[in-house]
Amino acid sequence: MSVLSGLNTKVVKNGDPAPAPPASGTIRIYNMRYCPWAQRALIFASLKKIPTEVINIHLDQKPDWFFTKHYKGQVPALEHDEGKKIVIESAVIPEYLDDIYPEPRIIPTDHYEKVQQKLLLDRISGQLSSAFYGVVQAAKISDLLKEKLVELAKAYDTAEELLTGDFYSGTSKPGFVDYLIYPNIQRAFWTSHIIKDFPLKVESFPGPNYPKLSKWYKRLDSIPEVIATSQPTETAVEFFKSWIIGAPNFDYGL
Amino acid sequence: MVLPGNCSTSAALCMQFLTQLASVAIDQAYQPPQQPAYNPHEKLFVSYRSVPPPGSSPSSAAVPIRFSSYSSVGSNIRGLNSPTLHPGSIEPPLTPGNYRLYSMRFCPYAQRVLIYLAKKNIPVEVVNVNPDRSPNWYLPKSPIGRVPALEINGKVVWESNVIVEYLDELFPTNTILPRDAYEKAHQKILVERLSPIMNALFEFYGSSNNPQAQRQNDMNVHSALRNSENLLRDTFYGGRQPGYADYLMWPFLERLQLLTMSPNSQFRYFPGLHYPKIGAYIARMQNQPEVLGFCKHDFFLKKTGEKIW
Numbered sequence: 165m166s167v168l169s170g171l172n173t174k175v176v177k178n179g180d181p182a183p184a185p186p187a188s189g190t191i192r193i194y195n196m197r198y199c200p201w202a203q204r205a206l207i208f209a210s211l212k213k214i215p216t217e218v219i220n221i222h223l224d225q226k227p228d229w230f231f232t233k234h235y236k237g238q239v240p241a242l243e244h245d246e247g248k249k250i251v252i253e254s255a256v257i258p259e260y261l262d263d264i265y266p267e268p269r270i271i272p273t274d275h276y277e278k279v280q281q282k283l284l285l286d287r288i289s290g291q292l293s294s295a296f297y298g299v300v301q302a303a304k305i306s307d308l309l310k311e312k313l314v315e316l317a318k319a320y321d322t323a324e325e326l327l328t329g330d331f332y333s334g335t336s337k338p339g340f341v342d343y344l345i346y347p348n349i350q351r352a353f354w355t356s357h358i359i360k361d362f363p364l365k366v367e368s369f370p371g372p373n374y375p376k377l378s379k380w381y382k383r384l385d386s387i388p389e390v391i392a393t394s395q396p397t398e399t400a401v402e403f404f405k406s407w408i409i410g411a412p413n414f415d416y417g418l
Numbered sequence: 419m420v421l422p423g424n425c426s427t428s429a430a431l432c433m434q435f436l437t438q439l440a441s442v443a444i445d446q447a448y449q450p451p452q453q454p455a456y457n458p459h460e461k462l463f464v465s466y467r468s469v470p471p472p473g474s475s476p477s478s479a480a481v482p483i484r485f486s487s488y489s490s491v492g493s494n495i496r497g498l499n500s501p502t503l504h505p506g507s508i509e510p511p512l513t514p515g516n517y518r519l520y521s522m523r524f525c526p527y528a529q530r531v532l533i534y535l536a537k538k539n540i541p542v543e544v545v546n547v548n549p550d551r552s553p554n555w556y557l558p559k560s561p562i563g564r565v566p567a568l569e570i571n572g573k574v575v576w577e578s579n580v581i582v583e584y585l586d587e588l589f590p591t592n593t594i595l596p597r598d599a600y601e602k603a604h605q606k607i608l609v610e611r612l613s614p615i616m617n618a619l620f621e622f623y624g625s626s627n628n629p630q631a632q633r634q635n636d637m638n639v640h641s642a643l644r645n646s647e648n649l650l651r652d653t654f655y656g657g658r659q660p661g662y663a664d665y666l667m668w669p670f671l672e673r674l675q676l677l678t679m680s681p682n683s684q685f686r687y688f689p690g691l692h693y694p695k696i697g698a699y700i701a702r703m704q705n706q707p708e709v710l711g712f713c714k715h716d717f718f719l720k721k722t723g724e725k726i727w
Contacts (some may be wrong), residue, residue: 253607259603260603
């Protein structure tokens with residue numbers, strides 16, 4: 165039983181009324197079902213079994229009231245304490261949730277180990293996501309696409325190299341880095357169904373060039389609390405097709 | 419998106435400009451001795467009270483060192499203006515239990531850490547390295563030879579924002595980040611929201627010689643200043659006292675004053691009459707002891723203008 169209610173509800177858009185403040189004991193996450201940054205917040209809420217109400221936002225026709233939750237109108241935004249507290253930024257929200265809901269603790273308590281996880285995240289995440297979005301933006305400009313696909317392969321080479329055990333946490337269980345980079349890697353999996361000559365392969369994703377990452381992805385993909393935040397591959401692929409051509413269908417599949 | 423927290427080879431324009439500044443400093447070093455020192459606080463950087471390493475130190479990443487909290491601000495930092503180490507140099511020996519900061523004198527990210535160290539009065543040795551062409555012994559410590567990096571007992575931490583939070587955790591009695599989870603989160607969010615200041619500075623480094631590009635940069639600086647003015651709701655971004663957001667953003671705001679030296683910029687005064695809160699804020703920050711010790715203001719305005727333009 166997932167603690168996330170409203171995950172698969174239609175997006176609210178310009179003209180829709182502002183929701184009432186979240187109930188006491190409940191947090192609210194403003195989301196878009198296919199947004200990898202918002203999924204970070206959902207994963208942490210799911211792992212910690214925090215009763216969570218999800219509201220999906222139409223990212224091209226944002227409601228005016230949503231800018232009181234996030235000054236740029238981006239997701240994720242976390243609202244709780246009956247609407248009195250709002251926290252934004254996909255890198256800040258997970259740490260905040262770990263502070264105010266410490267069970268189970270996901271970020272190491274040892275200061276040095278915590279620092280090592282943050283530095284590892286910094287090295288992997290920025291490279292993976294910028295390479296991925298570089299590919300997506302170049303998808304319609306074929307002469308630029310080849311170059312971007314090379315960058316993507318390099319980013320995954322680095323991710324493979326930095327994975328020295330079963331998980332980036334360095335322990336027998338996934339940790340901070342694993343949960344925070346998983347969403348963007350899942351997006352690359354979805355996109356591997358769409359773009360020709362994609363260096364990451366659909367079968368045993370990301371494919372034979374990345375043996376450790378392939379095992380890692382399979383493990384993360386089977387965690388119930390992570391699955392609870394995810395979308396099925398078929399609908400996700402169709403959404404990504406619509407997004408790549410510039411006409412995203414935020415309610416695809418609903 | 420997480421902001422960069424270091425100077426790296428990819429910031430070529432930043433490094434190119436900062437290298438020019440370094441040449442200014444070298445020129446000044448060869449000035450005749452009767453030339454008055456530009457910085458009356460410079461003597462603080464060479465004073466140092468010996469702090470013995472802790473006895474029977476356990477093998478943990480870092481051990482808090484007992485030190486006096488009554489020495490003058492900045493006196494805990496030695497080697498601030500030590501010569502830069504290049505390829506071919508020998509690694510200075512590191513004493514167990516001692517902190518070392520690998521730095522570059524004009525790096526704004528390293529300055530964040532120095533301000534934190536001064537505020538928290540943590541004894542530290544500064545070793546300046548060339549981030550563009552690092553000594554071989556430095557590369558295993560920090561990816562691609564970036565600065566700043568903090569080392570103790572062979573363990574190294576890099577990324578300025580990660581280092582400063584680490585210092586707050588190691589020395590919690592004088593923590594700068596709020597302990598309250600919500601307030602802490604909002605200081606980090608504030609740094610993100612103030613980041614147009616950083617972006618405008620790096621853009622300026624690339625645009626200052628091109629009149630058309632500088633016109634666009636001036637507009638972006640105005641936009642960043644309007645944003646900063648709106649976000650300043652107290653004496654400092656940290657509240658009544660400077661805090662995390664102030665220290666992490668100050669090195670970039672300080673450097674933006676260079677705009678007044680560019681003939682292509684419309685800024686004759688910084689920040690100008692339209693930003694009264696930021697103007698007063700700059701004056702207050704310049705007078706904070708932990709900031710004053712590392713102030714580049716007068717140095718930039720007096721020396722850089724003469725040299726570069």
